Structures are given as C-alpha cells and as structure tokens.
Amino acid sequence: MSSEVETSREDTLKVPQRDSSTSLGMTRVALIQMRYGPVPEKNFSRAIEFIRQAATKGARIVCLPELFRSQYFCQTEDHENFELAEEVPGASTVALGDLARETGTAIIASLFEKRSAGIYHNTAVVIDTDGKLLGKYRKMHIPDDPLYHEKFYFTPGDLGFQAWQTTHGKIGVCVCWDQWYPEAARLTALRGAEIIFYPTAIGWHPSEKKNFGAAQHSAWETIQRSHAIANGCYVAAANRIGQEAPAGGDGIEFWGQSFVCGPDGEIIAKGSVDKEEIVIANVERGRVNEHRTHWPFLRDRRIDAYSGLDRRMLD
Numbered sequence: 359m360s361s362e363v364e365t366s367r368e369d370t371l372k373v374p375q376r377d378s379s380t381s382l383g384m385t386r387v388a389l390i391q392m393r394y395g396p397v398p399e400k401n402f403s404r405a406i407e408f409i410r411q412a413a414t415k416g417a418r419i420v421c422l423p424e425l426f427r428s429q430y431f432c433q434t435e436d437h438e439n440f441e442l443a444e445e446v447p448g449a450s451t452v453a454l455g456d457l458a459r460e461t462g463t464a465i466i467a468s469l470f471e472k473r474s475a476g477i478y479h480n481t482a483v484v485i486d487t488d489g490k491l492l493g494k495y496r497k498m499h500i501p502d503d504p505l506y507h508e509k510f511y512f513t514p515g516d517l518g519f520q521a522w523q524t525t526h527g528k529i530g531v532c533v534c535w536d537q538w539y540p541e542a543a544r545l546t547a548l549r550g551a552e553i554i555f556y557p558t559a560i561g562w563h564p565s566e567k568k569n570f571g572a573a574q575h576s577a578w579e580t581i582q583r584s585h586a587i588a589n590g591c592y593v594a595a596a597n598r599i600g601q602e603a604p605a606g607g608d609g610i611e612f613w614g615q616s617f618v619c620g621p622d623g624e625i626i627a628k629g630s631v632d633k634e635e636i637v638i639a640n641v642e643r644g645r646v647n648e649h650r651t652h653w654p655f656l657r658d659r660r661i662d663a664y665s666g667l668d669r670r671m672l673d
Contacts, residue, residue, distance in 0.1 A: 383643035385526045387553065388417035388636050389616040390426075391629045393600030398427045398442065402450070405467075406457055412636045413461035418487075418526040421466040423598040423616075424534045424559040425480065428470070430598070430612075434605040435510040443472035446481050447491050455489035462487050464524040466531055468557040471496070473513075480512045482531045482557055484522045492522040497533040498542060505563065505610055508535070521549035527643050530554045537582050537595065541667065547589035547656070552646045556582065556595040561612035564601070575613055583623040590649035590656065592641050594618045599632055621649035 390408045394401050405426050412420050425431075427450070431439040444450060446469055458465050464486050471481035471494075480497035496515030500508045519542055521530040530551030536542045537556045546554050560578060562571050586593040597616045603609025617628040618639035627639035650656055666672050 383527065385418050385553075385641045385643060386416045386638060387419045387421070387594055387618060387641050388412035388415070388638045389594055389596035389618065389627075389629070390420060390422050391596065391614055391616045391633070391635045391637060392423060392426065392598055393612075393634060394426075394429045394598060394602065396429060396604070402427050402453075406453070408636060409457060409463065409465065410461060412638070413463050415636065415638060417463060417636075417638060419464045419466070419524065419529065419553070421555045421557060421594060421596045422468060423596045424468045424557040425470055426468055426557075426598075429602045429604055430559045430610065431604060432508045432511060433505045433602070433609060435507050439511065440472075440478065443470040443478050446471040446483060446494055451483055451485065451491050454483070454485050455491065458485045458487055459489040464526055464529075466529070466555050466557065468533060470511075477513050478511055479515060480508065480533055481515075482533050482555075484524070484529065484531060486522075487525045492524065493520060495520055495531045495533070497536060499535045499539055501535045519545035519549060521546060521551040527641070528552050532556055534558045534560060537578070537585075540585065540588065543585035543589055543593075547591055551591055552643050553592040553594055553641060554585065554589075556593070558595050558597040558616075559612065560597060561610045564608040564611050567611065571613075575615065579615070579617065579625075583619050583625070586619050586621055587623040587653075588655055590621045590653060591646050592618065592620055594639075596637075597629075599630075599634065621645055 409420050428442050454465050468482045471479040482495045484492045486492050496517050498515040500512050500514050502509040521528050528550050530546035532542050582593050598612045599614040601611045614631050616637045617625050619625045627637050629635045629637040
C-alpha cells in the first residue's frame with residue numbers, strides 16, 4: 359500500500375551540548391502522504407488504513423494532510439462543494455476517535471467544517487489516544503490565489519492559536535497557508551507546543567513548474583524550518599501528492615515532500631515528490647527545552663517593542 363521514510367539520528371549540532379542525564383522524552387510521529395480520488399468515503403477508508411499501518415510501526419502521533427477526505431475542491435468556486443462539509447464534532451471525529459483508541463495513537467485530521475448555514479471553516483481536530491477530542495483549530499489565514507479559491511468556502515478562524523497536551527507530548531496545529539506566517543508559529547509556540555503540525559495541500563501549477571518550481575518549494579520548506587529554529591520546537595508538515603484537476607485543465611501537481619525538522623531546523627525525515635508514504639521520525643521532546651535554554655530566543659524577545667504587529671502597516 360505504501361512505502362515508508364524513517365529517520366532516527368543523533369544530532370551533530372555542537373550547540374547546545376546534550377546532557378546525557380536529561381530525559382529526552384522520545385515520541386515517534388508519522389505524516390501520512392497520500393493521493394486522493396473523487397470519492398470521499400474511499401479516501402477516508404484509505405486514510406484509516408494508513409494510520410493503522412503507522413501505528414504498527416510505532417507511531418504515537420499521526421497527522422493527515424489538509425482536507426484529507428476529498429480532492430482539493432478549492433480549485434473552483436462551486437456551491438455544490440459545500441455538500442462535502444460536515445459538523446465537527448461529527449461522524450468523522452467519532453470514527454477517528456474509535457481508531458485512536460484502537461491504535462493508541464493521537465490523530466491530527468483536517469476537515470471541512472459546517473458550523474452553520476453560510477459559515478464554514480477549514481478545521482483541524484486533535485484526538486488523543488483515548489479517543490477524546492481535545493479540541494479544534496480553525497485555519498486563520500485564508501488564501502485567494504489562482505486555483506486556491508479558499509475565501510469562497512472558508513470563514514477565517516476565530517479560536518486563536520492553541521496547543522494541546524496529548525499523551526505523547528504537547529502539540530500545536532496550524533493549517534497550510536498559516537505556515538507562511540511567523541506570528542502564527544510564534545503564538546503557537548508560546549502556548550507551549552513542542553511540535554507544530556501543518557496539515558497541507560500545496561503544489562505547483564504545472565505551467566509554472568519549470569521556471570519557478572524549485573524556488574517555490576525551497577521557500578515553503580525554508581520558512582517552516584525557520585519557524586522551528588526561531589521557536590526552538592519541532593515542525594512537521596504533511597502534504598498530499600498527485601495531480602488533481604477537478605475543473606479540467608492542468609490543475610495542481612501537489613509536491614509531496616512531507617517532512618519533519620528539529621529545533622535546529624535540520625530535516626530529520628522527508629518524503630518523496632510522488633509516492634504515497636508514511637514519513638516517520640523520532641522526536642526527542644527534551645531537545646525543545648535544550649534549545650530554548652541554550653538558544654534563548656523566547657527569553658530575549660523585546661515584548662515592549664512589538665506593539666506595531668497588531669497594525670496592517672506602520673506609517
């Protein structure tokens with residue numbers, strides 16, 4: 359069904375020096391890198407099997423890509439796509455809760471939430487190993503770009519940036535377009551997140567790939583690695599693969615390359631461009647404390663000088 363990318367390494371960074379007496383709190387995390395067909399129920403069933411497979415490989419936290427139940431429908435503005443939405447909590451969270459209890463994993467899943475008539479969100483849920491829904495995060499930054507017409511579907515999130523204590527560590531979640539914003543990562547880290555997960559659906563416009571593809575992917579990876587460094591935490595981005603063109607034309611070629619990086623920004627596990635994979639990494643949670651004390655960016659922040667961040671522009 360899938361191949362696997364697995365990385366476990368001893369860090370070679372000279373600063374900070376590791377104290378051998380420190381408990382590192384090892385947690386194995388898995389990112390599910392999938393391709394998607396037009397039938398949501400089949401996508402959901404395949405995602406469940408991927409999670410079961412990840413659990414057999416020792417994963418304790420599993421993250422699915424953005425809007426994993428369907429193809430990326432935001433390529434068009436079509437009112438019929440609102441039929442894909444569901445209540446949260448609802449049928450999907452119940453099924454995922456049962457799976458979390460069965461496998462002993464915490465699950466991060468991105469859903470199309472119907473809040474009420476006319477109010478819909480791009481929402482990620484966090485379910486702990488006992489099947490309990492710990493909470494949800496509603497995507498805060500909503501893009502409107504060619505083939506990414508998300509403003510047509512999603513109301514911006516109103517729950518703020520959060521972190522949840524799971525059985526296997528404290529995690530935060532942002533979603534796709536959020537990953538470009540240092541403010542989002544910072545506020546999530548300030549909530550105590552040791553790992554920030556980014557369920558993602560990002561790729562190339564095939565006509566642009568030759569000229570801009572390498573730079574676009576590099577920018578995406580670099581900004582997220584910088585969040586890990588600046589906040590002294592792990593970052594894990596789960597992306598989809600495959601070319602989807604629900605409205606015809608070339609559509610989007612999703613670039614995969616799901617990855618996990620450490621607090622030093624170094625990538626410790628990474629998926630391919632075009633294969634369905636379970637990307638697995640061993641996360642040493644004790645490294646978060648090491649980096650935040652040896653590289654004290656959070657300590658040295660000038661919180662008295664940042665008032666302008668709540669304004670669109672400064673004169």
